[in-house]
Amino acid sequence: MEATSLLRPGFADPVMHAQETFRMVLDAMSRPGSLHASTVSLEPPRSLHPATAALCLTLLDHETPLWLDPSLESDEVWTFLRFHCGCPLAEERSAAAFAVLDGAPCGLASFAQGTPEYPDTSATLICQVEGLREHGPLILRGPGIRDRASLGLSPFPATFLEEWEGNQARFPRGVDIIWVSGKTIVGLPRTTRLEM
Amino acid sequence: MYVAVKGGERAIENAHKLLAEARRGDPEVPELSLPQIEQQLSLAVDRVMTEGSLHDRELAALALKQARGDMIEAIFLVRAYRTTLPRFGASEPLDTDNMAIRRRVSATYKDLPGGQILGPTFDYTHRLLDFALAEDGVHPEARVADDPLPQSMPRVTGLLDAEGLIESSEVDDSRPVADVTREAESFPADRDARLQALARGDEGFLLAMGYSTQRGFGNTHPFAGEIRMGEVAVEFIPEELGFAIEIGEITVTECEMLNQFKGSDTHAPKFTRGYGLAFGQCERKAMSMALVDRALRARELGEASGAPAQDEEFVLYHSDNVQATGFSEHLKLPHYVDFQSELSILRNLRRDHDTKAARKEAAE
Amino acid sequence: MNAESLEGEDRPGHTGYNYAYLDEQTKRMLRRALLKAVAIPGYQVPFASREMPMPYGWGTGGVQVTASIIGPSDVLKVIDQGADDTTNAVSIRKFFANTAQVTTTTSSERATIIQTRHRVPETALSDGQILVYQVPIPEPLRWLEARESETRKMHALREYGVMHVSLYEDIAHHGRIAKSYDYPVLVEDAYIMRPSPIPKFDNPKLDNCPALQLFGAGRERRVYALPPYTRVVSLDFEDHPFDVETWEESCAICGAQDSFLDEVVTDDKGGRMHVCSDTEYCNKRLAAQGRQEATA
Numbered sequence: 023m024e025a026t027s028l029l030r031p032g033f034a035d036p037v038m039h040a041q042e043t044f045r046m047v048l049d050a051m052s053r054p055g056s057l058h059a060s061t062v063s064l065e066p067p068r069s070l071h072p073a074t075a076a077l078c079l080t081l082l083d084h085e086t087p088l089w090l091d092p093s094l095e096s097d098e099v100w101t102f103l104r105f106h107c108g109c110p111l112a113e114e115r116s117a118a119a120f121a122v123l124d125g126a127p128c129g130l131a132s133f134a135q136g137t138p139e140y141p142d143t144s145a146t147l148i149c150q151v152e153g154l155r156e157h158g159p160l161i162l163r164g165p166g167i168r169d170r171a172s173l174g175l176s177p178f179p180a181t182f183l184e185e186w187e188g189n190q191a192r193f194p195r196g197v198d199i200i201w202v203s204g205k206t207i208v209g210l211p212r213t214t215r216l217e218m
Numbered sequence: 219m220y221v222a223v224k225g226g227e228r229a230i231e232n233a234h235k236l237l238a239e240a241r242r243g244d245p246e247v248p249e250l251s252l253p254q255i256e257q258q259l260s261l262a263v264d265r266v267m268t269e270g271s272l273h274d275r276e277l278a279a280l281a282l283k284q285a286r287g288d289m290i291e292a293i294f295l296v297r298a299y300r301t302t303l304p305r306f307g308a309s310e311p312l313d314t315d316n317m318a319i320r321r322r323v324s325a326t327y328k329d330l331p332g333g334q335i336l337g338p339t340f341d342y343t344h345r346l347l348d349f350a351l352a353e354d355g356v357h358p359e360a361r362v363a364d365d366p367l368p369q370s371m372p373r374v375t376g377l378l379d380a381e382g383l384i385e386s387s388e389v390d391d392s393r394p395v396a397d398v399t400r401e402a403e404s405f406p407a408d409r410d411a412r413l414q415a416l417a418r419g420d421e422g423f424l425l426a427m428g429y430s431t432q433r434g435f436g437n438t439h440p441f442a443g444e445i446r447m448g449e450v451a452v453e454f455i456p457e458e459l460g461f462a463i464e465i466g467e468i469t470v471t472e473c474e475m476l477n478q479f480k481g482s483d484t485h486a487p488k489f490t491r492g493y494g495l496a497f498g499q500c501e502r503k504a505m506s507m508a509l510v511d512r513a514l515r516a517r518e519l520g521e522a523s524g525a526p527a528q529d530e531e532f533v534l535y536h537s538d539n540v541q542a543t544g545f546s547e548h549l550k551l552p553h554y555v556d557f558q559s560e561l562s563i564l565r566n567l568r569r570d571h572d573t574k575a576a577r578k579e580a581a582e
Numbered sequence: 583m584n585a586e587s588l589e590g591e592d593r594p595g596h597t598g599y600n601y602a603y604l605d606e607q608t609k610r611m612l613r614r615a616l617l618k619a620v621a622i623p624g625y626q627v628p629f630a631s632r633e634m635p636m637p638y639g640w641g642t643g644g645v646q647v648t649a650s651i652i653g654p655s656d657v658l659k660v661i662d663q664g665a666d667d668t669t670n671a672v673s674i675r676k677f678f679a680n681t682a683q684v685t686t687t688t689s690s691e692r693a694t695i696i697q698t699r700h701r702v703p704e705t706a707l708s709d710g711q712i713l714v715y716q717v718p719i720p721e722p723l724r725w726l727e728a729r730e731s732e733t734r735k736m737h738a739l740r741e742y743g744v745m746h747v748s749l750y751e752d753i754a755h756h757g758r759i760a761k762s763y764d765y766p767v768l769v770e771d772a773y774i775m776r777p778s779p780i781p782k783f784d785n786p787k788l789d790n791c792p793a794l795q796l797f798g799a800g801r802e803r804r805v806y807a808l809p810p811y812t813r814v815v816s817l818d819f820e821d822h823p824f825d826v827e828t829w830e831e832s833c834a835i836c837g838a839q840d841s842f843l844d845e846v847v848t849d850d851k852g853g854r855m856h857v858c859s860d861t862e863y864c865n866k867r868l869a870a871q872g873r874q875e876a877t878a
Binding site for chain 3: 226227229230294297298300301302304399400401402403404405406531535540541543544545546547548551552553554555556558559560561562563566567570
């Protein structure tokens with residue numbers, strides 16, 4: 023196949039669609055646990071969910087090395103990301119500003135955690151899962167949440183709670199997560215406390 | 219009923235119109251053209267380009283005209299325009315060895331290969347007002363030299379380097395060059411970021427800082443090793459070509475200060491360098507920059523004494539005149555809410571004070 | 583870059599500049615910084631502030647934050663000292679009306695984004711709104727330690743004793759904390775934060791606020807944030823609890839007793855009157871009184 027036929031189109035309106043997508047993710051990170059749906063229509067490369075592609079087009083560029091889960095990698099994905107975002111590929115997890123991952127991540131500590139002086143230099147993980155629903159077994163508390171929120175996330179490996187506790191113990195260092203399922207996203211910043 | 223007077227849109231518009239009228243001045247007097255500013259106020263244009271970080275003589279002239287000759291306002295106009303321009307990449311380092319020299323002086327050797335070239339300088343003019351200039355029609359002409367200047371002239375630092383008397387200037391080519399206009403500063407700053415900040419820095423501020431080192435606030439024992447001014451080629455490697463092409467020629471002033479250094483536990487005695495570079499003919503700026511650059515290396519060379527010019531955070535945070543003027547002048551914006559808050563506290567404090575005084579008096 | 587050349591096309595209404603003035607690369611950089619700011623409430627995220635077409639000190643930080651979030655469906659309100667009609671508020675509102683083609687309003691309720699200098703509106707904010715503060719000096723420890731390299735370390739180690747000592751010295755000398763505006767707060771028991779120079783009267787409005795609060799300092803190149811429903815506590819001591827300004831007077835225009843009042847000098851013989859600093863709140867109350875009179 024020729025390279026051009028591999029290239030899926032980006033935003034039809036790069037300026038406005040990036041703005042819409044950013045407001046969605048800003049809202050999601052500001053209100054952890056709440057569901058937000060992408061309104062931008064996109065036909066992304068097969069292994070990327072539409073909301074993942076929209077987030078990449080909105081947030082990535084040559085300044086943000088990206089770690090891509092090996093199971094999501096393909097020529098089509100890299101062509102898409104390189105052409106539209108121009109983001110370099112991170113050789114190591116720890117060198118990535120952003121990561122796109124398949125499912126709930128393990129080994130959170132292997133990603134950039136930021137430093138005590140500059141905790142903002144940690145990675146943001148975009149994690150693709152099968153299902154996201156409001157009101158589920160996960161209870162969320164913390165900034166951005168009035169009292170408590172609940173969330174259903176599938177599949178959800180029980181080990182993730184432990185991973186997340188580790189992440190919280192490193193505060194103010196630590197990663198932030200954006201869960202994606204299809205067009206829907208949920209924010210999970212490092213300050214959110216999780217329990218089942 | 220009393221209604222607090224507040225400025226509205228119309229007041230702003232009227233103020234803008236009045237400003238435009240004041241800028242033009244008496245319409246009987248011919249209007250300044252951009253070529254006139256560019257040609258006859260060329261050092262003002264050079265300074266606006268240098269501190270505006272944008273090499274464009276015409277835009278700098280326009281900014282000066284629009285700013286009514288206010289340098290910092292003109293620099294601000296150029297900066298605000300510059301920030302919207304697309305960025306294609308970084309040029310290759312300027313090769314000032316091969317500068318087409320118009321001026322070159324060294325204070326360290328009486329004569330040296332290539333000679334001392336005075337060029338267009340105020341240095342030995344007697345500062346007497348030239349009343350002939352008050353009239354139009356003066357067409358001064360300078361004589362062309364019999365022989366052209368040599369193509370390239372060796373540097374004073376190169377001569378010292380051959381003898382091993384000066385530190386080598388190591389450059390790490392593997393790292394991309396910093397861009398202080400696109401990154402938030404962090405300290406300690408790398409030398410590239412520091413030199414960029416100094417190049418944009420206010421000439422008056424750097425002059426005062428450099429001067430303070432000469433008066434003992436962090437002495438660096440400087441010698442003006444070499445000052446050269448002339449034209450250099452700007453080269454750029456377009457990604458699709460993969461080799462350097464010349465995209466233009468600009469005038470720059472370069473100053474290399476030589477500074478005595480007695481050595482420390484880790485460094486052998488040798489001359490050290492301070493570096494200054496400015497667009498056009500900005501000699502005072504290039505020299506001040508070189509003095510301050512060297513002073514800021516105090517910690518690296520183990521000679522820090524706490525002088526203001528050696529303090530990186532102090533110098534770099536306060537050298538930018540657009541930032542400084544904005545924040546200093548913003549005090550004229552309304553602050554009546556804060557002031558009200560302050561009034562309220564002050565009245566409370568005075569009440570406490572009076573009560574205490576009255577109690578004391580009663581007790582006595 | 584191909585993507586870059588697609589962006590920044592001229593849109594109707596303005597020539598030569600991208601939508602909302604900033605280029606897309608700058609917006610992306612700012613947006614990433616804002617997401618981290620929201621993830622670490624009260625922590626100051628460095629960002630590569632740009633030169634804006636208005637001077638530093640005139641709200642370049644707030645303007646950059648607003649420019650990076652605003653879209654055509656937003657409704658924007660801009661206030662300075664609580665008022666919609668102060669010159670700088672007028673000027674910033676016009677900037678966004680021109681460059682981002684947004685609807686502007688003076689209504690706190692209708693606005694989706696409110697950019698402010700030195701005040702929090704009296705009208706309670708609601709879910710889904712964003713309040714953008716213009717910040718001159720973001721570092722709460724700056725008056726106690728001039729060096730950024732030091733204050734960074736103090737935040738990293740939560741070494742805030744010096745702040746408490748400074749406030750306590752006030753009490754020792756003056757019998758009360760003499761800080762009236764820009765009164766420091768503690769965010770979620772983690773970072774000490776500077777609420778920008780709002781009067782301390784407004785500090786309680788920051789706590790548990792349903793709106794998202796974003797803070798932009800252009801010259802100092804920092805953004806920080808308070809997500810909705812974040813715990814924000816004004817620093818105080820058990821024996822000297824935090825309190826806010828009060829007035830014996832009420833607003834001479836609308837009669838409000840619960841709003842922040844500006845003192846207006848009416849003559850040179852000590853004549854004073856007090857009026858609401860929040861002009862919209864004042865007008866709204868006045869209109870409501872007019873309606874009551876009309877129906878009575």
